Amino acid sequence: MRRGRYRDAVQQLTAAVEANAADPSAWWRLGQALQWVWEYEGHGSQGWRRAEAAFRNAAELRPRRFAVPFRLRPESFDRIAEEALQSVPPVLAELLENTVIVARPLPAVEVVGEDGVDPHVLGLWTQSPAGTGGIEALGDGGFDAIELYQLNIENVCPDLRALHREIRSTVLHEVGHHFGLEHDELDEAGL
Numbered sequence: 001m002r003r004g005r006y007r008d009a010v011q012q013l014t015a016a017v018e019a020n021a022a023d024p025s026a027w028w029r030l031g032q033a034l035q036w037v038w039e040y041e042g043h044g045s046q047g048w049r050r051a052e053a054a055f056r057n058a059a060e061l062r063p064r065r066f067a068v069p070f071r072l073r074p075e076s077f078d079r080i081a082e083e084a085l086q087s088v089p090p091v092l093a094e095l096l097e098n099t100v101i102v103a104r105p106l107p108a109v110e111v112v113g114e115d116g117v118d119p120h121v122l123g124l125w126t127q128s129p130a131g132t133g134g135i136e137a138l139g140d141g142g143f144d145a146i147e148l149y150q151l152n153i154e155n156v157c158p159d160l161r162a163l164h165r166e167i168r169s170t171v172l173h174e175v176g177h178h179f180g181l182e183h184d185e186l187d188e189a190g191l
Contacts (some may be wrong), residue, residue, distance in 0.1 A: 001030070005009045006036035016017070017054075022112025024061035031055040036150050039105050057137065067158030069151075077150050078103050080164055084171040085146070092175060099178075101171070105151050122156075123148045123170040125177045146174045 001009045014032035017023065031054035038047040058066040072080075081101045088096060112119045124147045148170060157163040 001033055001118050002112070002116075004109045004119070006033050006040070006109075009033040010037055015056075016065070021057075022061060022068055024058040025039055027054045027061065028058035028066055028171075031058065034153065035051045035056055036106060036119070038107075039151070042110055061126050069154045070159050070163055071154055072150075072160075072163065077148075077167075080167050081148055081171065083145065084168040087168060088172065088175055092179070096144070096175065096178075096191050099146065102145045102147045103150050103172065107147075107152075119157075120152050121149060122166070123174045125174040144178065 010030065012028055013033055014186050016026040017030055020026065031051045034047060034051035034054060037049060052068075055066070059068045060123045078101070081103055083099050084091075085096070085099070106119055107117055107119065107124070111117045111124075117124070126145045126147055148167065153166050154163065154172060157166050
C-alpha cells in the first residue's frame with residue numbers, strides 16, 4: 001500500500017484473511033486497500049460494501065482497537081472542516097487569510113507512490129504559487145491549502161463527536177506545520 005499498488009495489496013490481504021480469518025489487523029488493512037481501489041478504479045457499490053464489511057470484521061474481532069468508521073456526506077465533512085479552520089486562534093487566523101480547506105477522499109496515488117506520503121495520512125499542508133494548477137489561486141500571492149483526507153479521518157472515528165475532534169486536531173496540526181513546528185513540537189503543543 002505504501003507504494004500505491006492497491007490492487008496488489010487487496011490480493012495479498014484477501015489471501016491473508018482467507019488464511020487467518022481471526023486477524024483483525026488484516027481485515028482492517030483489507031478495508032483500507034479496498035477503499036483505494038474503489039475510489040480510484042471505481043468498482044461501484046459492491047467494492048464499497050466489501051470495504052465496509054472488512055472494517056466491521058476487524059471491529060467485531062477486536063472492538064477495543066478497531067471501530068466501524070463513522071461516515072459523513074462530503075458536504076457535511078466540508079462544513080465541519082471549515083468550522084475547524086475558523087476555530088484557529090485569532091492571532092494565527094490573520095496569518096491564514098489565503099488558506100483554504102480542501103477535502104479529498106484520499107491522498108492522490110501519485111503522492112503516495114512517488115512522493116512517499118503515508119497512504120493513511122489524515123491531512124497535509126500544501127502551498128501553490130499563483131497560476132499553477134489545481135484550485136484557483138487566491139489573490140496574486142497564490143494560496144495555501146490544508147488538504148484533509150475524509151476516508152482516512154473517518155476510518156479512525158467511531159462517531160460524530162470523535163470526527164469533529166479529529167478534523168479540528170488535523171487542521172490545527174497542519175497549521176502548526178505551516179508555522180514551522182516539527183512533529184515533536186506539535187505533540188508538546190497538543191496539536
